Amino acid sequence: MTRTVLVTVLVLLLFGFVLFIYTAHPEGHESDVSAYYIHNFIEDTGARNAVAAIYLNYRMYDTVFEALILLVSIIAMLHFFKVGGHG
Amino acid sequence: MNFLVITLVVIGFLLAGSLVRVFVGPTVWDRVLGLNLVTAKLVMAIVVFAFLVDRTFLLDVAIVYSLLGFIASVLISRFIEGKGQV
Amino acid sequence: MVELILLISLVLLALLAIRSEILRVAVVFFGIFSLVCSFLYLYYQAPDVAIAEAVIGSGLITLLYLTALKRYKVYNIAYTSDAFTQVTDRTIVEGTRHEHFVREIEEFCFNRELEPQLVFTPDPVDELVETGQFDLIIRQEGERITVYGNRENFVVDELEMLLILRYEDLNIKIERFGEEQEQEEIVV
Amino acid sequence: MKIDISGTRSEIVSIMTGVLYPFIIVFAVYIILNGHNTPGGGFQGGAILATLFLARFIVLPENDLDVHWSHNLEKMLFAVILLVPGVFVFAGLQYHFAALREPYLIFMNIVIGLKVAFGLTIVVFRFGFYEGR
Numbered sequence: 450m451t452r453t454v455l456v457t458v459l460v461l462l463l464f465g466f467v468l469f470i471y472t473a474h475p476e477g478h479e480s481d482v483s484a485y486y487i488h489n490f491i492e493d494t495g496a497r498n499a500v501a502a503i504y505l506n507y508r509m510y511d512t513v514f515e516a517l518i519l520l521v522s523i524i525a526m527l528h529f530f531k532v533g534g535h536g
Numbered sequence: 537m538n539f540l541v542i543t544l545v546v547i548g549f550l551l552a553g554s555l556v557r558v559f560v561g562p563t564v565w566d567r568v569l570g571l572n573l574v575t576a577k578l579v580m581a582i583v584v585f586a587f588l589v590d591r592t593f594l595l596d597v598a599i600v601y602s603l604l605g606f607i608a609s610v611l612i613s614r615f616i617e618g619k620g621q622v
Numbered sequence: 623m624v625e626l627i628l629l630i631s632l633v634l635l636a637l638l639a640i641r642s643e644i645l646r647v648a649v650v651f652f653g654i655f656s657l658v659c660s661f662l663y664l665y666y667q668a669p670d671v672a673i674a675e676a677v678i679g680s681g682l683i684t685l686l687y688l689t690a691l692k693r694y695k696v697y698n699i700a701y702t703s704d705a706f707t708q709v710t711d712r713t714i715v716e717g718t719r720h721e722h723f724v725r726e727i728e729e730f731c732f733n734r735e736l737e738p739q740l741v742f743t744p745d746p747v748d749e750l751v752e753t754g755q756f757d758l759i760i761r762q763e764g765e766r767i768t769v770y771g772n773r774e775n776f777v778v779d780e781l782e783m784l785l786i787l788r789y790e791d792l793n794i795k796i797e798r799f800g801e802e803q804e805q806e807e808i809v810v
Numbered sequence: 811m812k813i814d815i816s817g818t819r820s821e822i823v824s825i826m827t828g829v830l831y832p833f834i835i836v837f838a839v840y841i842i843l844n845g846h847n848t849p850g851g852g853f854q855g856g857a858i859l860a861t862l863f864l865a866r867f868i869v870l871p872e873n874d875l876d877v878h879w880s881h882n883l884e885k886m887l888f889a890v891i892l893l894v895p896g897v898f899v900f901a902g903l904q905y906h907f908a909a910l911r912e913p914y915l916i917f918m919n920i921v922i923g924l925k926v927a928f929g930l931t932i933v934v935f936r937f938g939f940y941e942g943r
Binding site for chain 2 (some may be wrong): 623624627628631634635638644646647649650651653654657658660661664665669672673676677680681684685688691
């Protein structure tokens with residue numbers, strides 16, 4: 450019971466903290482990088498969807514390592530499940 | 537413009553009604569039915585919202601909902617009916 | 623307005639999915655949670671994330687959780703008595719010592735990761751045994767209680783000790799049905 | 811593998827899934843190919859392609875599907891994901907051939923979509939079929 454109360458108090462404090470951050474700084478500074486991406490992505494990459502432009506051109510390392518994580522997790526899963534005969 | 541906003545609010549209240557059935561439903565079947573109802577209401581809400589903000593590419597998400605809500609409810613129903621066989 | 627309804631229901635659904643004891647219901651709650659969450663992503667102008675959340679939350683995660691739940695077996699219990707002349711529910715035994723008894727069995731099943739499913743019926747024991755879909759049958763005659771369990775069911779072995787020790791006043795007798803096991807002679 | 815008709819198969823679900831099958835394929839291909847213009851892309855389209863196998867699993871839960879070939883195919887597709895951007899983006903080929911920028915996006919979306927589809931299919935079949943019986 451005391452554990453539930455402690456967790457509730459902790460979650461409420463965290464909620465208040467997040468709400469405080471949100472109200473104290475309503476709008477972040479417009480950084481130069483994001484402004485550049487928003488204004489120039491069509492000429493730079495040829496995409497009309499800004500998300501595709503970012504994850505396939507500006508932030509390509511992110512996508513490559515994300516694919517690597519998927520591959521590694523599936524190899525680990527195949528290693529632990531010996532049932533299917535492969536492994 | 538105004539008509540679409542009113543429609544969205546009405547759909548929101550219907551959504552809340554379906555969610556009440558999900559929250560208080562005594563058996564599992566009521567809740568699965570509530571899942572189906574919520575999926576249908578959300579498809580309607582997405583279509584109205586896409587026309588409200590005038591971005592028709594949001595309709596893709598509505599197609600995803602209507603294709604896959606069927607699969608989810610069938611999976612859960614088969615699991616409960618078959619007493620643990622998926 | 624719609625945003626407010628959805629945000630409140632999101633918190634309620636998350637709490638229910640965590641706190642519900644029956645895990646199949648928690649899967650349903652999680653499915654609705656991910657759908658509502660996906661609509662909110664759409665509302666905040668992120669349709670890419672909304673599509674990914676809708677596909678994974680409604681389709682793939684449901685299958686993974688349900689497959690994991692297959693290890694969580696359903697345990698069928700029949701509660702039969704001649705006093706039940708019609709289709710009845712659990713209000714019949716409410717407030718008595720018998721209710722404590724039934725609750726104790728349910729709690730026992732929860733501790734063993736079994737999910738008890740209780741059926742109240744006036745049918746005689748022989749018919750219930752012949753259907754073969756009940757793992758445990760409880761027969762009430764006045765104050766006497768007889769528990770019928772399958773001979774091969776090892777859960778009944780554990781239940782036997784607990785019930786006889788705690789509920790002496792209910793006059794409990796335990797009988798086992800099923801095929802007689804042949805004693806294998808062990809040749810040393 | 812022989813088909814078990816006496817099991818838990820339901821005719822309504824079978825026919826409805828048969829109707830839904832081509833729509834799911836067409837929609838997944840649309841999401842992947844149009845990923846650079848509309849929301850969507852490789853990951854989302856691949857996940858929808860994986861739910862295609864999920865729908866097949868609903869109709870025929872007892873039937874095995876040989877997914878061993880998709881393990882090697884996924885590793886090869888990862889090599890493609892590593893090589894093509896390495897030449898086109900990291901080595902700076904995109905600054906010399908501006909006409910190839912849009913075909914590059916479409917090609918990468920297709921490759922990522924296939925890789926995610928194979929990976930999630932392996933997950934679904936390992937978990938739903940082998941682990942859950």
